[in-house]
Amino acid sequence: xxxASTGPxxxxxxxxxxxxxxxRALDGVSLRLTRGVTGLLGPNGAGKTTLLRVLATAVxxxxxxxxxxxxxxxxxxxxxxxxxxxxxxxxxxxxHPEFTAFEFVDYVAILKELTDRGARLxxxxxxxxxxxxxxxxxxxIKRLSGGMRQRVALAAALVGEPGFLVLDEPTVGLDPEQxxxxxELIAQAGEGRTVLLSTHQTEDVAMLCHRxxxxxxxxxxxxxxxxxLTARAAGRVxxxxxxxxxxxxxxxxxxxxxxxxxxxxxxxxxxEPTLEDGYLLTLDGESAEVTA
Amino acid sequence: xxxxxxxxxxxxxxxxxxxxxxHRAKAVLALAxxxxxxxxxxxxxxxxxxxxxxxxxxxxxxxxGMDDFPVLNTVDRRTxxxxxxxxxxxxxxANAAALRSRKHGTVQQFGVLTMEPWxxxxxxxxxxxxxxxxxxxxxxxEYTREALKPGAxxxxxxxxxxxxxxxxxxxxxxxxxxxxxLPSSFVPILFVIAVYVLGxxxxxxxxxxxxxxxxxxxxxxFSSSGGDPVPSDLLGRPAGWHALYVTGLCAVLACVALxxxxxxxxxxxxxxxxxxxxxxxxxxxxxxxxxxxxxxxxRTASDSPAKVQSCTTHDGSTYCSxxxxxxxxxxxxxxxxxxxxxxxxxxxKGGLTVRQRVYTDSGVEIDGAIDPSxxxxxxxxxxxxxxxxVPEFAVGVATVLVAGSEDVTTEPMCDARAVTIMWLVLGxxxxxxxxxRNVRLDDRTTGSGVVLAPTNGLSLSGPQTTVxxxxxxxxxxxxxxxxxxxxxxxxxxxxxxxxxxxxLGVEVPKxxxxxxx
Numbered sequence: 001x002x003x004a005s006t007g008p009x010x011x012x013x014x015x016x017x018x019x020x021x022x023x024r025a026l027d028g029v030s031l032r033l034t035r036g037v038t039g040l041l042g043p044n045g046a047g048k049t050t051l052l053r054v055l056a057t058a059v060x061x062x063x064x065x066x067x068x069x070x071x072x073x074x075x076x077x078x079x080x081x082x083x084x085x086x087x088x089x090x091x092x093x094x095x096h097p098e099f100t101a102f103e104f105v106d107y108v109a110i111l112k113e114l115t116d117r118g119a120r121l122x123x124x125x126x127x128x129x130x131x132x133x134x135x136x137x138x139x140x141i142k143r144l145s146g147g148m149r150q151r152v153a154l155a156a157a158l159v160g161e162p163g164f165l166v167l168d169e170p171t172v173g174l175d176p177e178q179x180x181x182x183x184e185l186i187a188q189a190g191e192g193r194t195v196l197l198s199t200h201q202t203e204d205v206a207m208l209c210h211r212x213x214x215x216x217x218x219x220x221x222x223x224x225x226x227x228x229l230t231a232r233a234a235g236r237v238x239x240x241x242x243x244x245x246x247x248x249x250x251x252x253x254x255x256x257x258x259x260x261x262x263x264x265x266x267x268x269x270x271x272e273p274t275l276e277d278g279y280l281l282t283l284d285g286e287s288a289e290v291t292a
Numbered sequence: 293x294x295x296x297x298x299x300x301x302x303x304x305x306x307x308x309x310x311x312x313x314x315h316r317a318k319a320v321l322a323l324a325x326x327x328x329x330x331x332x333x334x335x336x337x338x339x340x341x342x343x344x345x346x347x348x349x350x351x352x353x354x355x356x357g358m359d360d361f362p363v364l365n366t367v368d369r370r371t372x373x374x375x376x377x378x379x380x381x382x383x384x385x386a387n388a389a390a391l392r393s394r395k396h397g398t399v400q401q402f403g404v405l406t407m408e409p410w411x412x413x414x415x416x417x418x419x420x421x422x423x424x425x426x427x428x429x430x431x432x433x434e435y436t437r438e439a440l441k442p443g444a445x446x447x448x449x450x451x452x453x454x455x456x457x458x459x460x461x462x463x464x465x466x467x468x469x470x471x472x473x474l475p476s477s478f479v480p481i482l483f484v485i486a487v488y489v490l491g492x493x494x495x496x497x498x499x500x501x502x503x504x505x506x507x508x509x510x511x512x513x514f515s516s517s518g519g520d521p522v523p524s525d526l527l528g529r530p531a532g533w534h535a536l537y538v539t540g541l542c543a544v545l546a547c548v549a550l551x552x553x554x555x556x557x558x559x560x561x562x563x564x565x566x567x568x569x570x571x572x573x574x575x576x577x578x579x580x581x582x583x584x585x586x587x588x589x590x591r592t593a594s595d596s597p598a599k600v601q602s603c604t605t606h607d608g609s610t611y612c613s614x615x616x617x618x619x620x621x622x623x624x625x626x627x628x629x630x631x632x633x634x635x636x637x638x639x640x641k642g643g644l645t646v647r648q649r650v651y652t653d654s655g656v657e658i659d660g661a662i663d664p665s666x667x668x669x670x671x672x673x674x675x676x677x678x679x680x681x682v683p684e685f686a687v688g689v690a691t692v693l694v695a696g697s698e699d700v701t702t703e704p705m706c707d708a709r710a711v712t713i714m715w716l717v718l719g720x721x722x723x724x725x726x727x728x729r730n731v732r733l734d735d736r737t738t739g740s741g742v743v744l745a746p747t748n749g750l751s752l753s754g755p756q757t758t759v760x761x762x763x764x765x766x767x768x769x770x771x772x773x774x775x776x777x778x779x780x781x782x783x784x785x786x787x788x789x790x791x792x793x794x795x796l797g798v799e800v801p802k803x804x805x806x807x808x809x
Contacts, residue, residue: 057404108402
């Protein structure tokens with residue numbers, strides 16, 4: 001496992017595990033986050049959302065422990081302290097449709113115990129401006145588009161200047177323009193904060209993250225920089241006119257040739273690897289095939 | 293999508309010290325203010341509060357003559373049931389507000405925010421207090437408006453006045469508690485139906501007006517059974533204890549909601565114990581215990597009112613009332629003077645005793661007839677004043693001036709006296725025909741009928757009615773002079789109605805004077 005990092009650790013998790021009935025959702029997850037955006041990649045059912053919920057203190061782990069920003073959520077005081085500096089955007093955020101965008105974020109700000117009314121209202125205006133919703137802040141959420149609602153949820157996560165942001169697939173369902181816009185916002189948010197971004201999109205990781213964690217079947221399969229993940233595929237991606245039956249995965253590209261990953265045959269025409277190639281190779285063969 | 297560049301500032305340094313409790317309390321208050329504002333935007337809350345205010349305004353603008361003389365110990369109770377629809381709306385909306393997160397799937401994301409669920413529950417509880425405050429303002433406005441009327445009688449009870457606002461508070465708190473106990477949007481409706489059915493069943497089993505257990509119902513519906521008010525000390529209502537009971541109940545329900553939401557702190561547990569103690573004290577305080585003193589006081593007020601009344605003398609007549617009614621003695625005196633001004637003989641100068649009396653034989657404020665006084669020269673007056681009670685009292689005064697005592701009305705007066713009594717009542721009245729109609733039970737000015745009085749009514753035959761109407765068509769001064777001139781004959785039981793008509797110079801009725809019809 002790669003353990004390269006930049007800067008001091010802001011979150012350290014050791015051997016986190018969590019079961020749901022007979023399913024082991026997390027199976028000894030250990031990781032280390034630093035300031036900046038860390039991507040969390042993994043196939044469906046890998047345990048990404050569960051890990052994020054544990055780190056966001058929404059659910060306690062069955063085993064293991066973690067500290068974030070110096071707080072131990074295993075204690076009531078530590079959990080409270082962590083929550084005071086936490087921003088959490090769940091996979092499918094809920095909204096109070098009758099609230100305006102401003103009211104919703106203000107409501108969250110109150111629940112974050114920002115008690116100075118003037119400062120709180122300024123902060124709400126600031127985050128709404130940051131996500132470019134100032135003009136619709138008085139509009140009821142039920143009248144906003146899906147992309148706008150997602151930005152309201154991000155604003156709610158950002159309010160109070162949290163030091164630790166947990167974002168669970170925030171770009172799902174957004175059109176390319178909205179996704180690009182979100183990437184800008186997340187990149188900005190990652191300046192000076194610890195951001196953990198769960199995503200299916202390797203593009204998101206490539207464009208945003210200084211570190212990446214690959215999770216599958218509740219276990220960490222990779223932790224390092226995106227470049228390290230990409231490097232895992234060096235010499236293991238090749239082109240062919242037919243799909244290579246020995247490849248872990250292969251698909252026809254826009255040029256008509258096949259892009260194969262796995263162990264190339266002798267004399268194969270090797271291609272420049274991408275982050276996605278590294279990600280697929282990091283998963284076991286079965287998962288890679290499914291994902292491919 | 294806009295192309296402006298987003299700017300997200302760097303986060304502040306993470307807080308390393310836990311927040312102070314005062315800071316957290318401020319956050320709860322901030323949330324309570326937010327929720328109060330949200331409730332204000334709910335249509336049921338707005339509509340039913342507006343309806344409540346309109347009902348109060350309509351009641352205050354009522355032109356019924358008796359409203360000029362409000363008895364404040366009934367006004368205070370009248371304020372209790374009026375806000376119930378508003379309370380119901382608040383119950384539904386407070387419940388919906390407390391269920392909002394569950395309904396819209398924000399429980400998970402808000403679950404990791406700093407403020408714990410029990411503090412949010414506390415904010416919901418606090419958010420309904422301003423509505424109880426608004427109700428208190430409306431109650432205070434209504435009561436003050438009535439109390440400031442020149443004819444206001446007696447005094448109200450603070451314990452009775454706070455029940456309306458407390459019922460609103462109780463409804464809101466119950467809504468929050470139900471949201472925590474049974475988090476479903478159907479529950480409030482089922483709860484209201486269950487409470488209604490339970491209320492009907494309980495009231496079918498016991499008379500809640502009489503039984504102590506009836507006081508466990510937080511809201512005491514004031515349903516007048518037509519009886520007249522009584523002095524405050526005869527009511528026997530444990531208003532203060534009941535207010536304490538309802539206050540305690542509000543606090544208990546609020547504390548249970550906090551405990552259910554996870555707020556098992558020492559402060560909440562202590563508050564729960566205190567609230568339970570207050571509720572228990574209220575329940576025990578409401579227990580009637582030994583009622584012999586109250587029963588004796590009611591008997592005295594009914595049978596020997598002179599023992600508990602004070603009197604004033606005006607122009608030779610004595611006016612005795614229960615202390616709270618001292619302010620209306622002058623109004624009684626005005627009526628006595630006016631009626632007496634039409635009388636002749638010794639009646640024009642002789643003094644009367646006006647005695648206020650109440651009926652308490654079957655309980656207080658129960659509709660029941662007061663027997664005519666057998667004391668010569670004594671006129672009965674009730675505890676309502678204004679409107680129709682004024683000419684009714686005038687009938688009593690005229691009866692005593694003409695016949696010597698009220699008990700003559702136990703038998704029909706088939707003679708001139710009934711005509712003379714009605715002339716004294718109506719002869720000096722500015723709107724005699726309207727008053728004649730109003731004071732008769734059948735609201736007519738023809739034929740036989742019963743004329744209302746504080747005790748027994750006065751039976752009036754058809755010919756007597758005809759003569760009275762004829763008299764009213766003649767010049768008042770001339771008729772007054774004739775009545776005075778023939779006073780002895782007109783107040784004699786041996787003078788017939790026909791003879792009276794002749795003496796007064798009006799047409800003699802053709803029909804036979806059949807009394808008692």
